[in-house]
Amino acid sequence: MCDRQPEDTPATGNLPCELDAFVGREAELAELAGVLDGARLVTVTGTGGVGKSRLAARAAARIAPPDGVWRVELAPVLDPAFVDHAVVAALGLTDHTARAPRETLLDHLAERQLLLVLDGFEHLVGTCAQLVAELLGRAPGLRVLAAGRRPLGVPGERLFPLAPLDEDEAVDLFTDRAALHGVCAPDGAEVRELCRRLEGIPLAVELAAGRLRALSPGQLLDRLDDRFRLLTRTDPDAPWRHRTLRTAIGWSHELCTPGERLLWARLSVFAGCFDLEAVEYVCGGHGLPAEDVLDVLQELLAQSVVSREDTETGVRYRMLDTVRAYGADWLAATGDTERLRRRHRDWYLGLATWCELDWFSPRQPEVAARVEAELPNLRRALEHCLSEPEEAHLGQLLAGSLWFCWVGCGRLSEGRHWLDQAVRLDSGHEPSRLKALWVLGYVAILQGDTVAALAALHECGEEAELSVNDTAAAYAEHRTGCLALVSDDMAGAEALLRSALDRYREIGELNSNVLMGQVELGMARAFQGDLAEAVRLCEDVREICEDHGERWARSYALYVLAYAAWREGDQVRARELLADCLGHAHSFRDLLGSVLVVELLALVTVTDGDAAEAAVLQGAAARMWPSVGLPLFGSAYYNAPHELCEATARERLGDERYEECVRAGALLDREAAVARALGTRPADPDLLEALPAPRTGISPDMQEPAASPTRKGGETAG
Helix, strand or coil, X not given: CCCCCCCCCCXXXXXXXXXXXXXXXXXXXXXXXXXXXXXXXXXXXXXXXXXXXXXHHHHHHCCCCCCCEEEEECCXXXXXXXXXXXXXXXXXXXXXXXXXXXXXXXXXXXXXXXXXXXXXXXXXXXXXXXXXXXXXXXXXXEEEEEEECCCCCCCCCEEEECCCCCHHHHHHHHHHHHHHCCCCCCCCHHHHXXXXXXXXXXXXXXXXXXXXXXXXXXXXXXXXXXXXXXXXXXXXXXXXHHHHHXXXXXXXXXXXCHHHHHHHHHHXXXXXXXXXXXXXXXXXXXXXXXXXXXXXXXXXXXXXXXXXXXXXXXXXXXXXXXXXXXXXXXXXXXXXXXXXXXXXXXXXXXXXXXXXXXXXXCCHHHHHHHHHHHHHHHHHHHHXXXXXXXXXHHHHHHHHHCHHHHHHCCCHHHHHHHHHHHHCCCCCCHHHHHHHHHHHHHHHHHCCCHHXXXXXXXXXXXXXXXXXXXXXXHHHHHHHHHHHHHCCCHHHHHHHHHHHHHHHHHHXXXXXXXXXXXXXXXXXXXXXXXXXXXXXXXXXXXXXXXXXXXXXXXXXXXXXXXXXXXHCCCHHHHXXXXXXXXXXXXXXXXXXXXXXXXXXXXXXXXXXXXXXXXXXXXXXHHHHHHHHCCHHHHCHHHHHHHHHHHHHHHHHHCHHXXXXXXXXXXXXXXXXXXXXXXXXXXXXXXXXXXXXXXXXXXXXXXXXXXXXXXXXXXXXXX
């Protein structure tokens, strides 16, 4: 998809931007809306190019369920195992736990009322049918509108067969698209005959209209007649409308210049949207000079073979699946498919490497947006690498290089999917596999999967020492220290983190991950009672981050400094620092960072004298924690501020009122919770009590909470 909205976006959710291109179909729209009113699963079926996706999107836009309409584009998904991940991503969900994405979906949808639009599922029909059946059975407020060439076959499914346009609507579409190309094509005998020959299939009509700059309707009709006669003789067993569409596409293909046909075929290796730079690299050369690619692409745009989309990352392009499939057949016929797939892989591996390097820079937000837009193609590259034994090392490198996407942009579950596959392969290339191992350990820590984290990090550390890979050894030790930190082993965490930081200095490593190690060391010192040292370490991190324009590790350093400000009674500064931290965490979809800040803001708020608002924030945090993992890591150290806030709020409000406020907070979705947490509150700084003794005998002077131990970081050479 060209864009995707955050979780809980109301009403129209993530419907595509193609709605404005809709012409006709008013009767079908009204009928489909009526069917949707009376059925929980409706599938729009019909031949390729008949307008199923467009009709489904238009019908969905007329519906306003309380929790929105969400579209899942499944055409780029090749692996059935990735269907659940694709739906999670389309819903904008962030889940850091080790639970399966299906559980995340069931939990999210259980009490929501929304419409899920599944588009382009026919190559995954079995998997999609099983998913839809389970979701409908477990989520009573869910409705599903599917669009594909065949039914899902789920009990209770209502089919909505979509016929081609009638003659008048086809003519309207033809003249409308002609006008977009700057050509006047009034209703007349030749236009009507052309639309009849094209069987009213919208895609075929649009392709024909794209030719009007060079040919008149009469010339189009003559050429199309020849093409129809040829196809009828050679493919007598194909369904007529399938032959009509393929004929129209093939006829448009024949009218292309050799360069246009070549680019059309090569563009078929892309998934979803793509940009000009990728096209020039992947498709240029071997008969199509890179400097000519733009001119040829513009011709394909003019002929409606390719469409343009304006997105937050700039101008991007896409091909309809039917057009892409035709190009893929021609690419295969030329014997050039494997070379183009390798070119595609090389480009996106290079892109991931560049983004990893650029993460430690002022361009972090741009990197996050770019990777989000490129995910379909990055997945395609991963699928290619991990399915080809000789390219396993490149798959490991790609999965490891995207650590910042998995860890920092709310995609831990997807990252775990690819990393688990990658490390199982014997690539024969130790550095790539070691990188995938330590990133897997990092992801597993964040998911609360201690056993998997220990296994991956232990293997990485041992193999790194044997192969004298100092970089991998440093990362393995760092993340093992991180695991000790969340396991309340402060002495072990400090020793491991200090050693890892020494290793980083020896090899000259400096990036977000290294700085996060210093913040984690600051946490370990704070938990052991040395708040001054924790502040010194985090002020140093803050200064380095500001010098480099880094925002991620900086936000966690601010978290520690905010806690220190609270302890010193400076509530205004504490709230300012936390607001800064929360703004960046939320913009990166960093759910763990967000919930930790909300928890500390609750403590600051109760200190300010507003116990009711503090309880509301605790309720909001409680709703967020299940998507993060074990609340506050199950750690006595991390839990102490939460317990202090709860005890104080209960004392001031009484148990009944406190629970009422917590329940109110639990009704807030993530967007609302963040907005509420960032609101200003009247100050009444009269609560600066010592933290209560935690449940496992930790002394009060070891209870200082600090930044997240597991969230940020990065690596550019490992």
